[in-house]
Amino acid sequence: MLHIVADANIPHAREAFSRYGTVTALPGREITPEALSGANVLLVRSVTPVSPSTLVGTPVRFVASATAGMDHVAAGPLAREGIGVAHAPGSNAASVVDWVVAALLRIAAEKHVGLEGKTLGVVGVGAVGGRLADRARALGVRVLRCDPPRAERGDPGPWVPLATLLDASDIVTVHTPLAREAPHATLHLLGAAKLGAMRDGAWLVNAARGPVVDGDALFRALASGRLGATALDVWEGEPVPNTSLASRVDIATPHIAGYAFDGKIRGTVMVEAALREWLSTQGHPLPEPWDPESALAPEAPLVVDAPLAPVDTPEARAAWLDALVRQAYDIRADDRRFRGAVVTMPDPDRRAVAFAELRRTYPVRREWSRYRVRGHVPEPLVPAVTRGLGMALDTPGDR
Numbered sequence: 593m594l595h596i597v598a599d600a601n602i603p604h605a606r607e608a609f610s611r612y613g614t615v616t617a618l619p620g621r622e623i624t625p626e627a628l629s630g631a632n633v634l635l636v637r638s639v640t641p642v643s644p645s646t647l648v649g650t651p652v653r654f655v656a657s658a659t660a661g662m663d664h665v666a667a668g669p670l671a672r673e674g675i676g677v678a679h680a681p682g683s684n685a686a687s688v689v690d691w692v693v694a695a696l697l698r699i700a701a702e703k704h705v706g707l708e709g710k711t712l713g714v715v716g717v718g719a720v721g722g723r724l725a726d727r728a729r730a731l732g733v734r735v736l737r738c739d740p741p742r743a744e745r746g747d748p749g750p751w752v753p754l755a756t757l758l759d760a761s762d763i764v765t766v767h768t769p770l771a772r773e774a775p776h777a778t779l780h781l782l783g784a785a786k787l788g789a790m791r792d793g794a795w796l797v798n799a800a801r802g803p804v805v806d807g808d809a810l811f812r813a814l815a816s817g818r819l820g821a822t823a824l825d826v827w828e829g830e831p832v833p834n835t836s837l838a839s840r841v842d843i844a845t846p847h848i849a850g851y852a853f854d855g856k857i858r859g860t861v862m863v864e865a866a867l868r869e870w871l872s873t874q875g876h877p878l879p880e881p882w883d884p885e886s887a888l889a890p891e892a893p894l895v896v897d898a899p900l901a902p903v904d905t906p907e908a909r910a911a912w913l914d915a916l917v918r919q920a921y922d923i924r925a926d927d928r929r930f931r932g933a934v935v936t937m938p939d940p941d942r943r944a945v946a947f948a949e950l951r952r953t954y955p956v957r958r959e960w961s962r963y964r965v966r967g968h969v970p971e972p973l974v975p976a977v978t979r980g981l982g983m984a985l986d987t988p989g990d991r
């Protein structure tokens with residue numbers, strides 16, 4: 593009989609995994625070596641560091657993280673100890689792209705500017721960055737892509753060096769893993785010099801990992817007024833973000849870019865699939881897999897209404913798209929909750945609790961690809977709505 597310890601923030605973990613053994617759900621930061629004394633399987637999220645030393649003296653033989661990022665799991669050393677390791681690559685990529693597009697449209701609408709014709713520099717072109725590049729092009733944005741590991745592998749370009757991207761981009765967005773070691777270290781990838789190499793007035797987005805951008809250097813760049821706008825979902829020192837930095841950024845959220853419900857459920861499904869694969873190598877009998885459909889079915893059809901507003905200028909079109917997406921996801925509401933509960937909290941311990949609580953109680957948000965747009969979408973905006981936002985249009989018969 594397996595004993596599975598799972599982060600309580602893995603949705604539907606009990607339903608998905610109790611068919612394989614007993615499940616103990618714990619808050620991620622309470623998964624200590626003592627809590628693992630009887631566990632063979634460990635299912636975590638990003639807040640639980642796992643290495644061979646964490647597992648010394650425990651019977652854990654399989655570790656999976658229901659996340660895209662793996663900087664908290666020492667995958668190589670664990671595998672060398674014969675421990676199965678897995679994660680959920682790409683599970684929440686669509687959710688992060690929705691967050692980035694929501695941030696860009698909100699900033700554009702608040703500044704009364706358009707996005708069309710701007711140059712977006714994407715640093716790290718994997719599951720998130722690749723999708724974002726495609727969707728941004730459909731919004732009329734020019735895209736530059738920087739990904740040295742992919743360029744070195746010979747993946748089809750065009751690729752640009754980071755220096756070129758920083759020099760030529762109106763908006764820079766970071767989607768690399770956090771890697772502390774060469775050959776492609778990303779710790780403080782954007783430090784003072786790189787931030788200084790960005791265009792005056794350029795916008796910066798980080799929904800990857802906090803330490804990929806040097807927070808102190810970013811604070812100084814913002815204080816000097818050099819950058820035009822900043823949107824941050826991730827923070828150095830989580831769960832205790834720097835409040836001085838957070839007060840200066842335009843959009844600030846508590847590491848929830850990947851938290852669309854669909855992406856989190858995909859994480860559960862991918863981890864279950866990995867567990868089944870590992871169990872099959874152990875000759876363990878396999879029950880029927882969990883069916884996520886009933887969890888995923890929305891309570892009511894997911895519909896947004898096409899705004900009745902002019903679309904004759906780039907800024908009007910950005911405002912129109914912003915008014916549309918806010919019906920599905922209001923990024924300002926996440927920003928307000930973060931500022932109200934976390935940024936105003938002077939005591940670091942209570943700030944950490946508030947940060948974790950916002951994440952634990954995150955409201956259900958659905959990926960935009962689940963939405964249908966009701967009403968008339970002006971012809972020039974059809975590619976932006978269908979491919980840029982990923983929403984479906986009403987068929988003419990529905991109108």
Ligand SMILES: NC(=O)c1ccc[n+]([C@@H]2O[C@H](COP(=O)([O-])OP(=O)(O)OC[C@H]3O[C@@H](n4cnc5c(N)ncnc54)[C@H](O)[C@@H]3O)[C@@H](O)[C@H]2O)c1
Pocket residue numbers: 660661662681682684685688715716717718719720721738739740741742767768769770776777778781799800801825826847848849850851
């Ligand atoms: N905020 C969130 O909720 C959230 C959600 C998902 C992922 N993430 C973070 O975003 C990261 C990216 O996610 P993903 O799913 O696209 O991962 P991915 O592995 O599919 O893509 C990462 C890409 O970055 C590239 N890369 C690595 N080092 C680089 C460097 N030095 N310069 C430029 N490119 C480099 C890789 O070659 C790869 O193509 C994850 O590792 C995770 O840390 C955050």
Ligand SMILES: O=C(O)[C@H](O)[C@H](O)COP(=O)(O)O
Pocket residue numbers: 601637638639658659660661662684847848849850851
């Ligand atoms: O790497 C990821 O997948 C994301 O950063 C993920 O959304 C983090 O969420 P957490 O594991 O902290 O709940």
